[in-house]
Every structure is written in C-alpha cells, then in structure tokens.
Amino acid sequence: MALVTGAGSGIGRAVALALNQNSFQVILVGRREHELQKTAAMAERPGMDVAPADITDAIQVRQLFQHVQQKFGRLDVLFNNAGMSSPAKPLEDLSLEEWKAVVDLNLSGAFLCAQGAYILMKTQTPQGGRIINNGSISASVPRPNSAPYTATKHGITGLTKSLSLDGRKYNIACSQIDIGNAATDMTEKMAAGILQANGELMPEPRMNVQHVAEAVVYMAKLPLDANVQFMTLMATQMPFIGRG
Numbered sequence: 047m048a049l050v051t052g053a054g055s056g057i058g059r060a061v062a063l064a065l066n067q068n069s070f071q072v073i074l075v076g077r078r079e080h081e082l083q084k085t086a087a088m089a090e091r092p093g094m095d096v097a098p099a100d101i102t103d104a105i106q107v108r109q110l111f112q113h114v115q116q117k118f119g120r121l122d123v124l125f126n127n128a129g130m131s132s133p134a135k136p137l138e139d140l141s142l143e144e145w146k147a148v149v150d151l152n153l154s155g156a157f158l159c160a161q162g163a164y165i166l167m168k169t170q171t172p173q174g175g176r177i178i179n180n181g182s183i184s185a186s187v188p189r190p191n192s193a194p195y196t197a198t199k200h201g202i203t204g205l206t207k208s209l210s211l212d213g214r215k216y217n218i219a220c221s222q223i224d225i226g227n228a229a230t231d232m233t234e235k236m237a238a239g240i241l242q243a244n245g246e247l248m249p250e251p252r253m254n255v256q257h258v259a260e261a262v263v264y265m266a267k268l269p270l271d272a273n274v275q276f277m278t279l280m281a282t283q284m285p286f287i288g289r290g
Contacts, residue, residue: 047071047120047121047122048071048073048121048124048125048266049072049114049159049163050074050075050125051075051101051127051159052128052129053072053082053085053127054077054078054081054082055081055231056228056231057180058076058128059088060255060258060259061125061258061263062085063085063088064259064262065266067090068263068267071095072089073097073114073118074086074096075110076098076099077099079096095117095118097110097113101151101155101156102151102155104158107155107158107159111162111165114166115166121163123176123266124159124163124178125262125266126156126178128151129151129198130152131192132144132147132192132194132195134189134191134192136191140193140194145194147194148195148198156179160179160205163177164177164213167213167217167218168216168218174216174270175218176273177209178221179202180222180223181202181222183278184196184199185199185200185224190242206222210275217270219273221275221277222276222277223258223261223262223274223277225280226279226281227250227251227252227284228252228255228257229252236249236252237249237252242285251283251284252284
C-alpha cells in the first residue's frame with residue numbers, strides 16, 4: 047500500500063501510475079479531486095483510492111491517515127511529493143504571504159504527512175515502512191530568485207535525515223530523491239528560457255518524467271533492510287554541477 051501526495055499532476059501522477067503498474071495499491075492525495083479522479087482513470091490496474099486532502103491542514107492530514115488505517119490497515123510507502131514554488135522575484139519583493147504559502151505546503155505539509163505515516167508504520171504489524179521525500183536539486187544549490195522554494199527543499203533534507211535516524215528502531219526507512227528538470231507542466235518555462243545565475247536567460251534540457259517514476263518505484267520496492275538514502279536524477283545537460 048502506497049500513498050502519493052500531489053497525485054493529480056506531474057511527478058505525483060506519473061509515480062502513482064507507475065506504482066499501480068507494479069502491483070501497489072495507491073492512495074491518491076491532493077487538493078483537486080477532479081484531477082485525482084483523472085489519475086485514477088488512467089490506471090491500468092485496479093487499486094486506486096482517491097482521498098482529497100489539503101496537506102497544509104493538520105486536521106485533514108490526521109483524518110487522511112485515519113482513513114488509511116481504517117480502510118487498509120497499514121501503509122508501506124509514503125511518497126511525500128506535493129509542492130509549489132513562489133513567483134520568481136527578487137528577495138526584497140517577496141511578501142510574507144508568498145513565503146508562508148511555500149513553507150506551509152513544501153515543508154510543513156511534508157512534515158505532517160511524514161508524521162502521520164511514521165505513527166502508522168510504528169504501530170502496524172509487521173512494523174515499519176518507507177518514506178520517500180521529493181527534494182529537488184534546489185536542496186543542494188539554488189536558482190536565482192527562489193529563496194522560499196530553496197529554503198524548504200534544504201529543510202526537506204534535514205527532515206529526511208531526522209526521519210532516517212529516528213525511524214531506525216521502528217524499521218522505518220526514509221529516502222530523498224532530488225529531481226532536476228523532469229518534463230512536467232511546472233518546468234515548461236525551462237524549455238523556453240529561464241534565468242541563470244549570470245543574469246542570462248537560457249533554455250534548459252528536460253528529461254521524461256517516466257524516468258522519475260521508475261526511480262521512485264525502484265526505491266519503493268527495496269526490502270526494508272536496504273535504502274537509497276539520497277538519489278539525484280536530472281537531465282544530463284542541465285546546469286547543475288557548477289551552478290550558482
């Protein structure tokens with residue numbers, strides 16, 4: 047049994063469908079129920095459960111994991127994927143509301159879901175499970191004008207390490223996948239041209255999002271005595287090494 051946040055589009059949708067193809071039952075989580083239903087309709091196998099929720103709301107997250115426990119009895123994999131970026135603008139022009147919107151979803155939402163999964167995995171029989179966090183290459187190096195997004199993705203790395211340490215005694219493994227330029231709606235602007243550290247606009251190569259889905263499935267299917275702690279998956283020719 048796997049739960050995917052942000053499953054109504056992009057990476058979340060691709061990963062949910064790939065898990066379904068690999069015999070996982072999948073719980074689809076996101077704010078937009080109609081998009082989750084589209085994901086479920088694309089599945090080749092039965093076993094998709096649509097569970098709309100706003101993961102920035104602690105009450106809704108608690109109800110989500112109660113639903114998982116009551117309906118399925120256990121959770122084996124959480125893919126903590128949902129996220130957003132702020133408008134690309136100079137730091138001095140960012141509002142507190144723009145900052146908080148990104149922090150609430152990317153970091154606090156990921157924490158709330160990880161906490162819900164951790165509690166369930168700790169108490170279920172057999173004990174344990176796997177949490178996979180979507181980091182981003184911004185967890186290592188920033189793009190220009192991306193302070194909220196970059197700060198939250200650095201925070202995800204800290205969350206991953208803490209979950210890995212604290213989960214050991216309960217057989218809970220935690221991984222992080224840092225993705226660079228997967229071809230989704232969110233990265234369309236990169237193909238046209240995006241601001242670089244030197245101030246130039248430059249198109250960036252992208253890779254098929256299916257590669258990300260296959261990587262997450264690999265991580266998800268490992269036995270709990272093995273773990274991919276961190277994986278970086280990126281378009282080969284994109285500026286990353288030497289960036290910033």
